[in-house]
Amino acid sequence: MKKNVFTLLAALSVLAMILAACAKPTPETVVVTQVVTEREEVPVEVTRQVEVEVPVEATPEPVEIVLWTKEGEADGGLQYVQSLADAYTAIHPNVTFEIVNKDVETLREDFLTAGLAGSMPDLLWTVNDHAGPFTDAGLIMPVDDLFDLSQYVDAALAAAQLNGQTWGVPISNGNHLMLLYNKDLIETPPMDTDELVQMGQDLTTGDQYGLVYNQTEPFWLVPWLGGFGGAVFAEDGKTPTLNTQPMIDALQFLYDIKYTTPIVPAECDYDAADTLFKEGKAAMIINGDWSLGGYKDALGDKLGVARIPQVVGHEWPHPYTSGVYLMLPISLEGAKLEAVVDFVNFVTSANNQALMIAKLNRLPALKAALDDPLIANDPILKGSADQMVVGTPMPTVSEMRCNWDAMKPEMQAVLAGDKSPEDAAAAMQEAAETCIANLD
């Protein structure tokens, strides 16, 4: 009996190995078929535009570039990235792409994990504040020597600079908050906070609100902090200055427009704000340049763009500006590095920047593309550019992360009516300091 068992096992193992050997080569084939089918979907205008300039040349060595992007499908960002990659593959058939969309937070976590395991992607398309942790960990390379950075807008470059080097090539300039309004409900946007409150109260009736914004993220608090004359960091760019009168004033202001003179909903995150505005149930929304495409589709000509209203007796609010960047992992070398560098230049070429302006309504990072008539003629992009003027570049340092995390729960506590602005500001400062001390 025992012998039988053994013969069976032996026979099975031989069979299994033969079968396993036969069934080996799969993943590569999968990828290839995908690229072929998707190439058919390349938007015609892209391929046409570029093929004239660059002759098709066949390079023998095949390169596959794994690109992680924070652009999602919902606002067309991912489709835009994919179309660029497809267009590039059409010109250089040896270079193929695997585009992966990840949430901003997920992208950061996964890239750090991948770095730890030594299996990084080949290119990142992400926000500027990732440069902090990624350079701390030594996972991305400086781009100063690889590209001609003088062709990009200084403000966009500034948000990716750290320790005297630049850590990403800017694709767009902005990523800033602004005031968007529905022309059906408001003729002229409010110029200062008094007007905002007054108009807001008139417009807040039943299931309609004067203003909506994401009440859960401190990204929406920072403009007001600036408007009341404060800043997140002291001059040195590293010491948090959160327990200040401007912060208390800003928190008090957000509290007031919710409870004292209510013009915002009682509970409102990004989704809720977005939906209310798209449905015409909110007259104004504070949201970023990434959302412009979606609102244009939803509201059409009814969409208006303006600066966030000036704080009475103080300044215009200063939203953070940064941009979207291409970052190069440290593991790149040889042919792959060359292909990636070439692709980055392709993405930020004048043609593709124009395409981005048209498709995503974002302001370009390439100086040459700033003169594009699209910007001057489009009232929405003009409004967005006007808001940029009073923006501040968002810091890149890892300490910024501590500030965000310190502000978030306190801002929420104030807006839930659980804490006074004074206590919250003090708690923020303390939390940020503890966190920064823990970074090392």
Next chain:
Amino acid sequence: MKFLTPDVIWNSLREVGSTVLFIIAGTVLLEVLAYFLWSPLGVFSQAVDQLLKPLGDRVRSLLAGLAVVAAVVLVVAMVSPGQEPSPLAPYWPVAAVLFLIGLFISPSATVIFGWRLRLPYMLLMPALVGLLLLVVYPLLWELNVSFTNLNPRHFKSPDFIGLKNYVEVFTKPVLKQVMFFPVFLRTILWTVINVVFHVSGGMALALLLNRKMRLRGLYRTLLIFPWAIPQPIACLAWRGEFHYEYGFVNIMLQRVGLEPIQWMSNPTWNFVAMCITNIWLGIPFMMVIILGGLQSIAGEYYEAAEIDGASAWQQFRHVTLPLLRPVLTPAVILGTVWTFTNFNVPFFINQNELETSDTLVTALFRSAFQYFNLGDAAAFAFVIFAILLAFSIVYIRVTGGLKGATE
């Protein structure tokens, strides 16, 4: 690749098929090896046994234990936490030899390699290898990391910092502002509330269902529903129902004339929302377990109780409960452990990431990934693990349950 073409179907079948074959081949190889090695190893262990007999069993067990512990320590030190391989990595044969020495010195070696136990060990082998790779290795890695300062600023070669991480779990905030003990107490509260409702709700439904009646099958089917839904979907659906304006709960509250509740931004209500969701999710499991237990209680007990004139409550108290105990004890332990470590519910319902409604496990997730302070997080994880282990041991000792499961 967008559509489900025959090509796509074939490719993924081939991938999965080759994986299955790969696993079968590996298993067969392992089994063949064990099959042939067992007798020679038996002979060898006999020889060693003869040689070491004068030492006595106690000394041998002690030495064997020391050797195995040394091997494990060496392995832990070898598992590199950083990007660069550990300098000790080339010494893995030493660990292997140490382990083997320990194995053969031990007085049990002749029993282990006796022919009687070859079959059970061969049966265990595949699962054992799998668990070593996917549970033991990660544990050793975490253990190593918990003694280092692995974080983005010390990524390539983190330093050994001893027990500092463990001390800091208790002395520094585990999240941004919240210290360990408030989170711990909240987790206990969370566990107690949930398990109490799971057991009492499950018990009530099981008692109602445990009778001959119409539609019994239909009720049972419907009541099991929450268990059958993939958890992430259930959590997201519930989160939608707690939406301030569009959620079912607030709409109902308003229709009966109450004020709507800020489920997402008020920590207390957020915690209540988490509990409601998890109670809803967890009752079916308990119901099924208790129903199984009730059906195995013989009717004669009730008959006897009735003859003695016991009321319904007395029957429940003195017949049903004690006889359900062997079923309930492991179910309560599992329920407690699963609730304590539940990730999906507290994570998805706490959409605004309120620290003041986090439980230990979601706190662990945030502390690991928000700052990528893996060293701190690993120590934190082991503290949580130790708490659960201690609870289970005490509970098993006190109730004497689980005899059936571990004996």
Next chain:
Amino acid sequence: MSNVPSAKQRSAWERFFKSGRQDSPFKRILIHLALIISSIIAIYPVLRVVSVSLRPGDRLLSTSLALIPPDATLEAYRVVLFEKEFPVWVWNSIAITSATAVIGVVLAATSAYAFSRWRFPGRSPGLVFLLSTQMLPAPMMMVPIYILASKLGLTQTYRGLVIAYSVTSVPFSIWILKGYYDTIPRELEEAALIDGVSRLSAFWRIVLPLSTPALAIVFLFNFMAAWSDYLLARVMIASERPLWTWVLGVRDFQSQFQTQWGLFSASSILVMVPVVALFLYSSKWLISGLTLGSVKG
């Protein structure tokens, strides 16, 4: 206490507890009422998801409580099925999940038999170890598993995922199966052994067929765990879109700030169908199979 009530016991038992005729009509109505209310609570949230999936795209969030919204539409289902890669993802999930559930059951069934029928050195520590794996917080294991998988070249393949799923559910499966085997009298196998049948075939021919309920439960649990897993799938295959499982795909409908609620609900309903069907189909075994190793005579 006896596990199998005799005929006489059963009749007494049924007369006492199972017969509804003894309950007064009022009590019966109360019981039905309680069960109906509980059932509604159990399925209402699911019905709400169905309702959202039927809403036209511009009215996903609304304060209406109607389960079938006015101008209900199947548009979201059409988009999910014909315009997204969703069918591919579901297919991938089906392939991966079926394979892992089968492998997991085989691994657990054999190991549990060893634990149930032999005493060997390492048995008690082994069982305690299996129990303690249930106490490991899942997020803790992800980083090291990813590192290991990428060292072995198993990331971005099904191979790593299938192996990981099959193994991670093994401890709990062993627990359930061992408990069930324990309730099967050894005498049955011993009789067969005397007849000259080998131990393995006694296991195959006698123990396994008797354990169908527990095997079904273990299969179901393994299937459920792999089917709705997000953490491991994200770690292992997130970078290869063609390999995605449905969970990763559905997560993709929820980008950072925006959730495509219509697509999300429609796809949730679609992926719920196979699991719920499997679950309800095997619910007849649920009650007898889940002994948790404790209902012993």
